[in-house]
Amino acid sequence: MTEPSSDDGRAFRREIERVVNEIAQGLRTLAAGAHWFSGLAPTHRQTVLQEVAGYAMQAHITAADGRAGVARSGVKPTANPSVMICTDPPRYGFAGLPSAEHVEAFRVLVSVFAVADTRRRETYCKGACGHAWHNLPTAIEQ
Template sequence: MTESSGDGGRTFRRKTKPVVNEIAQGLRTLDAGVSWFSDLAPTRQQMVLQEVAGYAMQTHITAVDGRAGGGVARSGVKPTANPSVMICMDPPRYGFADLPSAEHVNAFRVLVSVFAVADNRRRDTYCKDACGHTWHNLPAATEQP
């Protein structure tokens, strides 16, 4: 991955946003996203977890999105795993980047899956028929890691 080291990670974050939104919109599989995430260095994984937690906060995820909304089930992570428990708390907890690195993949799976539930809900309500968010209007993408 080519990235500029002097830009504070902005170039890297610009690469994260489409991956996460493509997963949320079904244009990229969760497994392909996990493959991309797994290939990152641990410090980059922490950056992605912080970024996706920010997206989740912007979509106003709720504990319901994790539990009844199916986010945790969609993630494939056990409901008793730390990331699953954190996202299903009311209000959800967001310290995913602070989890041990062995839990980062599960945290990514849970965060992206619950973000997808909340983002779909918001696109069906707040953004229905009048959305100007570029990330809600992605063109069909080819499957790539």
């Protein structure tokens, strides 16, 4: 068995970035994103969880973002991923959760990221944003 090339890894990370940001900006539903995630191999799911946790850290999520994201995610507030993201500071070991919890973890992480990223787009980036991931084309523009 051969290892994927570094180009494959970069392409997959770009795909993750696109999918997650489309969900965060309302261009893709959380259900559609969870369906995409569910179709991935277990090792790819772990990569996605690590990437999205990184996005959440970069968005400087707050405890309030965690609670709002969990409410959006449809995941019980008592589920492991929900508890992890709502601690202060949040715990980020989502890829280490049992594989049966990965879809819940994805839903929670993406939902919390969406809350935090929206806040940041409306404050720090408002009117003068050069972040490519904040300027995705709408469905009409595609």
